[in-house]
Amino acid sequence: MSPAPGSPQPAEPSHVLSVKGLSIAVHGRERSTTLVEDVSFSLAAGRTLCLVGESGCGKSLTSLAIMGLLASPPLAITQGEILFEGRDVRGLDPRERADLRGDRMTMIFQEPMTSLNPAFTIGDQIAEVVTRHRDVTPEQASGVALEMLKKVRIPAPEKRLGEFPHQLSGGMRQRIMIAMALANAPRLLIADEPTTALDVTIQAQILSLVRQLQRETGSAMLLITHDLGVVAEVADDVAVMYAGRVVERAPVDKIFDDPQHPYTIGLMGSLPSLTGRDERLATIPGSVPAPERMPKGCRFAPRCPFRIEACDAAPPPLIEVAAGHEAACIRAPLELHVTEAA
Amino acid sequence: MSAILQADGLKKYFKTGGGLFSKPTVVRAVDDVSFSVEKGETLAIVGESGCGKSTVGRMLMRLIEPTAGTVRFEGQDLGGLGETGLRKLRGDMQMVFQDPFSSLNPRMTVADIVGEPLWLHGQGSTRERREKTLELLRTVGLRPDLADRFPHEFSGGQRQRIGIARALASSPRLVIGDEPVSALDVSIQAQVINLLEDLKERFALTLIIIAHDLAVIRHMSDRVIVMYLGSIVEVAPTAALYAEPLHPYTRALLSAIPLPIPGHRAERKLLEGDIPSPANPPSGCRFHTRCPYAQKRCSDEIPLLRDAGGRTVACHFYEDLPPETAGRAMGPADSPAKARRLALYRDHRRRQDAVVTEKASASMTEAGNRGR
Numbered sequence A: 001m002s003p004a005p006g007s008p009q010p011a012e013p014s015h016v017l018s019v020k021g022l023s024i025a026v027h028g029r030e031r032s033t034t035l036v037e038d039v040s041f042s043l044a045a046g047r048t049l050c051l052v053g054e055s056g057c058g059k060s061l062t063s064l065a066i067m068g069l070l071a072s073p074p075l076a077i078t079q080g081e082i083l084f085e086g087r088d089v090r091g092l093d094p095r096e097r098a099d100l101r102g103d104r105m106t107m108i109f110q111e112p113m114t115s116l117n118p119a120f121t122i123g124d125q126i127a128e129v130v131t132r133h134r135d136v137t138p139e140q141a142s143g144v145a146l147e148m149l150k151k152v153r154i155p156a157p158e159k160r161l162g163e164f165p166h167q168l169s170g171g172m173r174q175r176i177m178i179a180m181a182l183a184n185a186p187r188l189l190i191a192d193e194p195t196t197a198l199d200v201t202i203q204a205q206i207l208s209l210v211r212q213l214q215r216e217t218g219s220a221m222l223l224i225t226h227d228l229g230v231v232a233e234v235a236d237d238v239a240v241m242y243a244g245r246v247v248e249r250a251p252v253d254k255i256f257d258d259p260q261h262p263y264t265i266g267l268m269g270s271l272p273s274l275t276g277r278d279e280r281l282a283t284i285p286g287s288v289p290a291p292e293r294m295p296k297g298c299r300f301a302p303r304c305p306f307r308i309e310a311c312d313a314a315p316p317p318l319i320e321v322a323a324g325h326e327a328a329c330i331r332a333p334l335e336l337h338v339t340e341a342a
Numbered sequence B: 001m002s003a004i005l006q007a008d009g010l011k012k013y014f015k016t017g018g019g020l021f022s023k024p025t026v027v028r029a030v031d032d033v034s035f036s037v038e039k040g041e042t043l044a045i046v047g048e049s050g051c052g053k054s055t056v057g058r059m060l061m062r063l064i065e066p067t068a069g070t071v072r073f074e075g076q077d078l079g080g081l082g083e084t085g086l087r088k089l090r091g092d093m094q095m096v097f098q099d100p101f102s103s104l105n106p107r108m109t110v111a112d113i114v115g116e117p118l119w120l121h122g123q124g125s126t127r128e129r130r131e132k133t134l135e136l137l138r139t140v141g142l143r144p145d146l147a148d149r150f151p152h153e154f155s156g157g158q159r160q161r162i163g164i165a166r167a168l169a170s171s172p173r174l175v176i177g178d179e180p181v182s183a184l185d186v187s188i189q190a191q192v193i194n195l196l197e198d199l200k201e202r203f204a205l206t207l208i209i210i211a212h213d214l215a216v217i218r219h220m221s222d223r224v225i226v227m228y229l230g231s232i233v234e235v236a237p238t239a240a241l242y243a244e245p246l247h248p249y250t251r252a253l254l255s256a257i258p259l260p261i262p263g264h265r266a267e268r269k270l271l272e273g274d275i276p277s278p279a280n281p282p283s284g285c286r287f288h289t290r291c292p293y294a295q296k297r298c299s300d301e302i303p304l305l306r307d308a309g310g311r312t313v314a315c316h317f318y319e320d321l322p323p324e325t326a327g328r329a330m331g332p333a334d335s336p337a338k339a340r341r342l343a344l345y346r347d348h349r350r351r352q353d354a355v356v357t358e359k360a361s362a363s364m365t366e367a368g369n370r371g372r
């Protein structure tokens, strides 16, 4: 498993995943539009990184790019590296890529029905994932399937093995997806809004299950969500995305206790609180610009209450504001830079 | 306070499937639900998917006929209403839906969508209706010059504003919002929540908010109805419900919410199992298959809503349950750094709004001058 010629040496071998300067564009007939720009983050074994941001900010595209599942054309990676276990996966041929998927790198989607085959039993589908990547007999594979159903705490697992996806509730299907994703003990698990379609009591079950299984397997997890509550519940580290770029990156407690980017602060202020019917919600005015109409400078500038002329000059890079805490805002930390503007 | 709306013994059974050789299944979507809505309050109806919230809302509006039970609006039984009565009712009571994408007619302009209720109720001349429509758009924070565009040209939050403007057109006294902010991103959701609160104040509305997000409900409502599988399990003033949920299901709901506070990650007791099907609800207390406190009596006997001091709860044993370890719904205060930044943010947001209003009124005067 030596690195492909020309690809850089793994900088931090302890990182399961390192995304560096990733940009993704959609190529139209007339022009190309950048949808994800200069996204970087890394993820170590056993850790959970949450990508959080509102609809359309590029969370799913980023994860699909890592999985090698971007619909290209029209989508394409235009820049950057995706190092998985130190190796740039973009250099792999489709076969090698497919070998990784479902084995060392797996994914759970929001809507389990789209990834389950309605024509096969639950047992066959889990067993298939195992036989595709492991040298096992069909009996052994069925054994793994049964064991996985027990692990994801499906009641009466022997009976469920022979059932079809449509016979299960949404929460059960999501458990099946988790069973399939973890059957081969992957190094990296990507979960794209795995509980968004579920009721809150079922969501709580699934999150606690995923956390526990992750502890057992030591997998790294990239969890995509727009729910700050879910982030607080499961993340070790957080990357906040806005309009295709990462605007803030920090350990989870820093994001919540020391939010630095005006967008992150605005999001916190927009959250209705469970602790009381307090003051009016703070809001972020307006809405996200369309990808083809992104501002040249800071993409948050049209909505930002702290905007000054310099914000429009160039996209602000991520700057370290404290150890391990980065924000892409030229005025962070705010209390240092905005007082005189009053 | 007096009741503006009263629901008594509401039931809705849906028959589904069934053919030549098979019996249809009966889904008991709503099963004997009674409550009243006080004038001027915001009442929330909460519960998980399929518990019958929307079906209740639609029965209140008479968009569907109840299988049994009555709804009275300002004392009048809606069951006896004919065509004209119903039309008038739809003026007094309006609904805002969850999905801003499918609830607006894609072939109508925004002005037509918002103005339609005015036209339906035969209010004013064409000119007056146009005026009122533009005023409504301003009221919900949309630029009147966008009036002749179509819904697809608007963002989700803007479409929800269009839906709200339409609901306000007939000057309703009661507005029912069925998940009015659920489909929206957090930042847009906050805008729409504030808008609804402003409008409620300004037009002295009574609001019924159907939702599954307990934080949104906490923020917006005065009183909460909790439903499970077609029945009401608890009714309480909002603060009391969150401070001390009495029904085991309410407790489970509240403890299942992931709080946006990383320090609060302690393992908690979670509900086991799935929500049973309303076509085949459990006997007795419908929650008994998942209730950690269930006893023999629970599967035999349906618990009725009982008075629990300013609130009601439907559980045989709520008095005897171990006290709820409070604190989850309380959470610690914001860190100093966060509090400071939020204060700074709010302060600058106000200035930002002031600048925008100034610019808008400047350009308005300009347009006015040009018009002259």
Ligand SMILES: Nc1ncnc2c1ncn2[C@@H]1O[C@H](COP(=O)(O)OP(=O)(O)OP(=O)(O)O)[C@@H](O)[C@H]1O
Pocket (backbone or CB within 6 Å): A026, A035, A053, A054, A055, A056, A057, A058, A059, A060, A061, A062, A071, A074, A075, A226, A291
């Ligand atoms: N095949 C495609 N062609 C053109 N644009 C696309 C395509 N797929 C995604 N996009 C655009 O790329 C942007 C990012 O999309 P992405 O699906 O990554 O968002 P997301 O953050 O996952 O949002 P959500 O929370 O809604 O799932 C969006 O503006 C989207 O419209």
Ligand SMILES: Nc1ncnc2c1ncn2[C@@H]1O[C@H](COP(=O)(O)OP(=O)(O)OP(=O)(O)O)[C@@H](O)[C@H]1O
Pocket (backbone or CB within 6 Å): B014, B015, B016, B027, B028, B029, B030, B047, B048, B049, B050, B051, B052, B053, B054, B055, B056, B212, B278
């Ligand atoms: N027209 C219908 N025909 C048959 N069953 C229906 C119909 N409408 C609703 N139901 C069923 O009635 C039950 C209650 O549905 P309802 O839409 O009121 O739930 P809800 O609480 O609003 O759920 P959600 O949170 O998912 O919107 C569900 O089991 C649903 O499948």
Ligand code: SF4
Pocket (backbone or CB within 6 Å): A261, A262, A263, A298, A299, A300, A301, A302, A304, A305, A306, A307, A308, A311, A316, A328, A329, A330, A331, A332
């Ligand atoms: S760079 Fe300027 S516009 Fe962008 S977030 Fe910071 S203050 Fe706001």
Ligand code: SF4
Pocket (backbone or CB within 6 Å): B247, B248, B249, B285, B286, B287, B288, B289, B291, B292, B293, B294, B295, B298, B303, B314, B315, B316, B317, B318
């Ligand atoms: S009546 Fe019994 S099953 Fe129902 S909530 Fe109370 S204790 Fe639980």
Ligand SMILES: [Mg+2]
Pocket (backbone or CB within 6 Å): A059, A060, A061, A192
């Ligand atoms: Mg997505």
Ligand SMILES: [Mg+2]
Pocket (backbone or CB within 6 Å): B053, B054, B055, B178
């Ligand atoms: Mg509903």
